[in-house]
Amino acid sequence: MNEYTTDVAIIGFGKAGKTLAGALAKKGQAVTVIEKSTKMYGGTCINVGCLPTKSLTHSAKIIDQLSEFGIERNAEINNQFFKQAMDYKTELVTKLNKKNYHKIADLENVTVLDGFAHFKDDHTLLVDTGTETLKVTAANIIIGTGSTAVIPEFENNQNSQHIHTSEEILELTDLPQKLGIIGAGPIGLEFASYFAEFGSEVTVYQFDDSLLPREDKDDAAAVLERLKELGVTIEFNAQAKRVQDTDEGVRLTFEQNGEEKSAELNEILVATGRIPNTSKLNIEKAGVALGARGEIKVNKHLQSSVEHIWAVGDVKGGPQFTYISLDDYRIVLPQLLGEESNYNLETRRVYPTATFVDPTFARVGFNEKEATEAGKNYKVAKMPVAAVPKAQVLRETSGFLKILVDPETDLILGASFFSYEAHEMINLIALAINENISYKSLRDGIYTHPTMSESMNDLLEMV
Numbered sequence: 001m002n003e004y005t006t007d008v009a010i011i012g013f014g015k016a017g018k019t020l021a022g023a024l025a026k027k028g029q030a031v032t033v034i035e036k037s038t039k040m041y042g043g044t045c046i047n048v049g050c051l052p053t054k055s056l057t058h059s060a061k062i063i064d065q066l067s068e069f070g071i072e073r074n075a076e077i078n079n080q081f082f083k084q085a086m087d088y089k090t091e092l093v094t095k096l097n098k099k100n101y102h103k104i105a106d107l108e109n110v111t112v113l114d115g116f117a118h119f120k121d122d123h124t125l126l127v128d129t130g131t132e133t134l135k136v137t138a139a140n141i142i143i144g145t146g147s148t149a150v151i152p153e154f155e156n157n158q159n160s161q162h163i164h165t166s167e168e169i170l171e172l173t174d175l176p177q178k179l180g181i182i183g184a185g186p187i188g189l190e191f192a193s194y195f196a197e198f199g200s201e202v203t204v205y206q207f208d209d210s211l212l213p214r215e216d217k218d219d220a221a222a223v224l225e226r227l228k229e230l231g232v233t234i235e236f237n238a239q240a241k242r243v244q245d246t247d248e249g250v251r252l253t254f255e256q257n258g259e260e261k262s263a264e265l266n267e268i269l270v271a272t273g274r275i276p277n278t279s280k281l282n283i284e285k286a287g288v289a290l291g292a293r294g295e296i297k298v299n300k301h302l303q304s305s306v307e308h309i310w311a312v313g314d315v316k317g318g319p320q321f322t323y324i325s326l327d328d329y330r331i332v333l334p335q336l337l338g339e340e341s342n343y344n345l346e347t348r349r350v351y352p353t354a355t356f357v358d359p360t361f362a363r364v365g366f367n368e369k370e371a372t373e374a375g376k377n378y379k380v381a382k383m384p385v386a387a388v389p390k391a392q393v394l395r396e397t398s399g400f401l402k403i404l405v406d407p408e409t410d411l412i413l414g415a416s417f418f419s420y421e422a423h424e425m426i427n428l429i430a431l432a433i434n435e436n437i438s439y440k441s442l443r444d445g446i447y448t449h450p451t452m453s454e455s456m457n458d459l460l461e462m463v
Contacts, residue, residue: 003135004111006032008336009125011117011281012144014043015325016312016332018104020142023333025109032136033104034117034127042100044146044314045322048167051096052089056170057194057356059085064197064358068395075177078199082175085198089170122286122306140308140336143288143296144325145281147274147314152182155242162250162267163243166191169269176200176266180252182240184211186355188271189227193357196230203263205238205254212361216368219402219416223361226398226418230358243268276315291317300344302331310335323351352430354423359385359399362426365414365433366404378404378413381462383455385419390450396420401455403429403439405463410438421452428453439463 008024010017013035021031040047063081067073105112113136115129125141127134149165157163164172166187179195181188184206196202211234212220227234238256245251249266276295283290289297289305295317302310310332313325327348334341352364371378386397399418406413415429432442443460447453 001133001135003137004032004113005137006030006111007138008032008140008142009034009117009136009138010142010144011125012043012142012146012313012315013041013100013104013112014144014146014313015045015322016329017142017144018042018100019326019329020312020333020336021104021110022107023329024336025104025107027337028109029336030109030111032111032113032138034113034115034125034136036114036116038114039097041097043322043325046096046100047093048170050322052093052170053166053190053194054356055089055092056085056198057190057358059088060194060197061358063199065395073199075175075199079175082198083173086170086173116280118280118282119286119288120282122288122309140310141286142310142312142332143278143281143283143304143315144312145277145315147320148277149270150273150275151270152240152272154240156245157240157243157270160243160245160250160268162245162265164267164269166269166271169267172267176249178249178263178265178267179203180205180250180263180265180268181271182268183271183273184234185271185273188269189223190356191269191271192227192232193230196227196232197358201233202231203233203235203265205235205240205252207237207239209236211236212355214367214369215361215363216416219361219367219400219418222400222418223357226359227357229398274314274320276317278315293317298345300346301335302328302345303335319351319353321351321353327351349434350430352426354426356423359396359418359420360422362417362422363415364426364430365412367414367416368404371404371413376404376413377407379407379463380404381459383459383462385455387458388419388452388455390452390454391420393450394420401459403459403463405439405460410440411436412439412442419452425453425455428456 007029008031010033021033024031115127117125117127120126125136179200179202181204184204192202192204238254240254242253243250253262278294287306291297296311298311298316312328314320354362382402385391385399391397401417403415404413412432439460442456
C-alpha cells in the first residue's frame with residue numbers, strides 16, 4: 001500500500017478545497033487533494049452547476065431573441081441551436097476543468113490523488129483508486145465533498161431512461177419537445193426558463209401550492225407571471241406517483257387534488273433539492289458528528305466535532321452556493337496558518353442570492369415579509385424595470401426593482417430585483433449594506449449612462 005503523509009488533506013476539489021490548497025501550498029504547507037472523479041476538478045459549479053447552466057441560459061436567450069426580429073423558428077432549428085449550445089457548454093467545461101487541475105496540481109507542495117476517500121480514523125484516509133488503495137495520514141483534514149441530488153421515491157423512477165438530475169440533464173444531445181420538471185425550487189425554475197426559451201414545452205410539477213414561498217407575495221406572483229409568458233406551465237399540488245418509459249419518451253402519472261392524471265413527456269428533470277454528500281465517507285470512524293440530513297455539524301469556525309477536521313461548502317449544510325464555499329475558505333485558512341482572525345459564521349457578511357430565470361430574480365438582506373416578522377420599521381421603494389432607459393434599449397422591460405430602507409438610519413435593509421442584470425446590480429446593494437452606506441449615497445451617485453445600475457437614482461429618490 002502506497003502511503004502519503006501531509007500537513008493538510010483535502011477531500012474534494014471544489015471551490016473551498018482548491019482555494020485552500022493553493023493558499024496553503026504557497027505558505028509552504030504540504031497539501032494532498034483527493035478527488036473521486038477527474039470530471040470534477042474545480043467542483044460542481046465549474047463542471048455540472050453554475051457555469052455550464054449559465055452558458056445554456058445565455059445561449060437560450062440568444063435564440064429566444066431571434067423571434068423578436070421576425071426570424072421563424074421550428075423544431076429543427078431549435079434542436080440545431082440546442083446542439084450547438086451544448087457543444088459550446090462542453091468545450092467550456094473541458095477548458096475550465098483542465099485549467100483548475102493544473103492551477104493546483106502544478107504547485108510544488110500539492111499532491112492530487114484521483115480516487116474515493118473514506119476515513120480509517122481521525123487522522124487517516126484510505127483512497128480507493130480503482131486499481132489500488134492508498135493511505136493518507138494528515139495532521140489536519142478538510143471535508144469538501146459537496147452535495148448530491150435528492151431523488152424522491154415513486155414507482156419505476158430507478159428504471160426509467162428518461163429521468164435526470166440537474167447534472168445528468170446537461171448531457172442531453174437533443175432538445176426535448178416536452179420536458180417535465182418535478183420541483184419548483186430555484187434549480188427547477190432556472191431549467192424551466194431556459195429550456196422554454198430553447199423551444200421545449202415545459203411543465204413544472206410542484207407538490208404543494210407554493211412558488212418561492214420565502215419571497216413577498218407580489219414578487220413571487222411577478223416571477224410566476226413571467227414564467228407563464230415564457231410558455232412554462234406550472235401544475236400545483238401535483239405529486240408524482242409513477243413513470244413508465246414509452247416509445248416517445250416517458251409517461252408521468254401524478255396525483256393532483258385527489259385526482260390521478262398523466263402526461264406524455266420526452267424527458268423528466270427531478271429538481272427536488274440536494275443533500276450533503278457524506279454517506280460513503282465512513283465518517284463515524286473519525287468521530288465526526290452528523291446532523292439530521294447527513295450534514296457535518298460545525299461550530300462558527302467550521303470545525304467539526306473533531307477539532308482538526310473542518311467542513312466547507314455544501315457538505316456542512318446551509319446555503320449551497322459556490323461563493324459561500326469561497327467564503328468558508330476565508331474562515332478556515334487563518335486557523336490552518338495559526339493566524340488570529342475574528343471572521344467566522346457569526347460575523348459573516350450579508351450575501352446576495354440570484355435565481356437565473358429570465359430575467360434574474362436577485363435578493364439581499366430583508367424582504368418585506370422578513371422585515372415585518374423581525375419588527376423592522378422600513379420604507380419601501382418600488383419601480384417597474386420598464387422605467388429604466390437601458391431596459392428599453394435592450395428590449396428587456398420585464399420585472400421590477402424594490403428596495404427597503406430604515407427611515408431612522410437611512411441604511412438599506414434589503415432589496416429584491418427582478419430584472420435584466422439583477423445578478424450584477426444586487427452586488428452593489430450588498431456592498432452598501434455591509435459597509436453601512438446610506439441609501440442617499442447610492443441615490444446621489446453618478447453612474448454611467450445608459451446602464452441598469454443608474455436606476456438607483458430614480459428608485460432611491462422614491463424613498
